[in-house]
Amino acid sequence: MKRHLLVLVACLACARQGREAQPPGPVTIVLEHQPLWGDPAAFHASLERFQQENPGVVVRTQTLPNASDVAREMFLTALEGGADDFDVFAIDVVWAPEFARAGWLADLTSAFPPERLRAQYLASTIEAVTLDGKIYAVPWFLDVGLLYYRTDLVPRAPKTYAELQSFARAAMARNPGLAGYLWQGRQYEGLNCNVFEAIWGHGGDLLRDGRIALDTDAARAGLGFLREAIASGLSPRSVVASAEEETRRAFQDGRAVFLRNWPYVWAEVQKPGSPVRGKVGFAPLPSETGAPGPGTLGGWQLAVNAHSPPWRRRAAEKLVAFLTSGEAAVELALRYSRIPARRAVYDDPRVREGAPFIAALLPVALAARPRPVTPYYALASDSIQGELSGAVAGLRSPADALSRAQRIVDHLESR
C-alpha cells in the first residue's frame, strides 16, 4: 500500500513538473478586468501596442461582472481552487491586503520597488496595496469620495462641518422643500465609506497598531455628526435607505444643496438636459479643522496571480507595468474618464486640456485615504455595516453602536 502511494506521489510530481516546463510557441497571458465603459476599441488598441512591443506575448482579455461583490465571489472560489487560467487581474482596493495574506497575489516588490512607486503615485494608493512592506498590486485608477455643491445656492464650497451646516440652512430657509446634505446611509459598503470619512474629518484614525479601532472619541464625533444631520433635518430621513443612485438623482433634480458621492456624478449632472447643469461645483469633503477632509479611496488595482507559472509571470509583470504607465493613465483619463493614481498625470497638458474635471480633482485625490488596510477588513466590514446602520437609523446611540462594532471586530481579529 505504502509503495503504491509513493509511486502515485512520484507520478503526480512528474505531472507537476511537466506543467512547469514552458510550452513552445508564444506566451499567452490572460487579463481579467471589469468593463471600462465606453468604446473598448481604444483599450484593445493599447493592448495591441503592448503585443507589438513584446513579440512572443499574446494577451487575451476576460471581462468581469460589473458588481464588485460578484467579481469577488468569483475570485474567492477560483483562487482558493488554485486557478491559473488568468494571470493579471483587477482587484478592488479593499481586497488587496486580504488576497495578499491568502497568498493569492504574486509579490511584485522586486519589479515595482516601493520607493519608486511612492515617488510616482499618490501616497494613499500605495498604502492600500502594501502589506508588511511588500507590494502586491499596482494602482490602475482610483475613485474617491467628494462633495458636490450648488454654486447658485451657496457662496463657495464649505471647508468645515459648521460651514456646511450654516450654508445649507441658509439655502433651505430661502427654498423650502430643499434638502440640505445628501449622503449614503443604506446598510452596505457605501455606508462604511461615508462614516469613515466623517471619522477622518473629525481627526480620527481607523487603524491602531494594525488593528481596526472604532471605539474612539473621533469615531463617536464622526458618527454622531451623521446621526445628528438626520435628527436635525439637515439630511432627509431618506438617506437611511439611500445608496449612490438615489442621492445622485435627488441632487440632479435640484432637490438638495450638498451631495457626498463619487466622481461619476460629475458627468451625469453636467449632461445636456440636467436641471442643475452649470450650477454644480465640487470640492474635497469638509472637516472639523477646515483642512481638506479625506474621501474614501476606491478604485482598481492590477495584481498578478500567484499561481501563474514563472514564464507567464514575467510577461504578466510587463503587462502590469504597461497598463499602469503614465501614458496608459493619460489615455484612461481621456478616453474612459478614469481618475489617475499617478501624481504627474494631473499636470499633463493633454489631461488639463481634454479632461479638465480630472485635472481639477487633484486636491480631492491627494486627500484620499484607504479603508483600514488589514486582511481582516473584508471579514469585519459586513458586521460593521450592521452596527453603523443601527446608529444612523436612530436605533441606538453612536457610542453604543461603535462599542458593539468594536466587540465584533475584536472577536474576529482574535482568532
Added chain:
Amino acid sequence: MKARSQAALLAAPAMAILAGVAVLPVLAAIWLSLHRSILVFHEERFIGIANFRFLFSDGRFWSALGTTAYFTAVAVAAELLIGLPVAMLLQRGGGFFRAAILLPWAIPTAVSARMWAWLFNADYGLLHRLLPGVDWLGSPRTALHAAILVDVWKTTPFVALILLAGLSAIPGDVVKAARVDGARPARIFFSITLPLLRPAILLALLFRSLDAFRVFDAIYVLTEGGPANATETLSIYAYKTLLRSGDFGYGSALSVATFACVLGIGLVFLRFLGRER
C-alpha cells in the same frame, strides 16, 4: 420479485441524480459546518460542533431567525387570505384574467424588487406620496413590512392559481345538492368549499412556507438586510457570512440551521397532507 427489481432498476437513474444534486451537497454542507474554514487565512480544521455552540449564543442568528419566521408567517397568511377570494373570482372569469393575474409572478423577483424600491423611495416614491410620513425602507419597523408587501404582491397569484385548481376539482353536484337543500352561500362556503379545498390549501401553504423561509432576492435588492439588520433573514445572513466574509465554516452552519428549519416545516405539512389521503 422480478417486477420489483425491474422497478428498482428503472428508478435507479432518478435516485442517483437526486442523490447527486440534493443529498450530497447537503451532506457536504453539514461536513463543512463542523470545520473552522476561513479561506483567506487558510484555516481549515475540524472543530466538531463549536460552530453550532456559537450559533446558539449568536444574537444576530436569533434575530435573523425571528425575522425569517415573522416574514414567513405574515406573508404566507396574507397570500392565502387574499389568494382565496381571488381564486373564487377567477373561477368565474375567463382565461384572460387568469393570465393577467399571473403577471407579477412572471416578472423576475430582482426586477420587481428594484421597481418596488423606487416606489418606496422617500423622495420620489409613489407610495411615499400616497402615505407621506411612512418611511418605508428607512425605518427598521416598516422595512420588513415593505418586503412582506412585495412578496405578497408577487406570489399571491401563484397561491390563487393553486387554489383555483382545487376549486375546479370540487364536484358541482355537491354544491347543487346543497343549494337544493336550501343552504345559504356562506354555509356552502364553510361546509363544502373550504373542507374540500383543504388539500389545495395545504399544498399552497407547503410551497409558500418553504419558499418564504428561504427568502433572499426580494429583500436583498430592497435593503440588503438593513437598516440595522432589521430585514436580515437567515438566507441573507448565511450568504453574507459565506461569500462576503469568506467564513465557510460558520456560513455552512447557518445554512444547515436554515435547512433544518425548512425540513421541519416540510415534514409537518407533509404529515397533514398525508392524512388527507
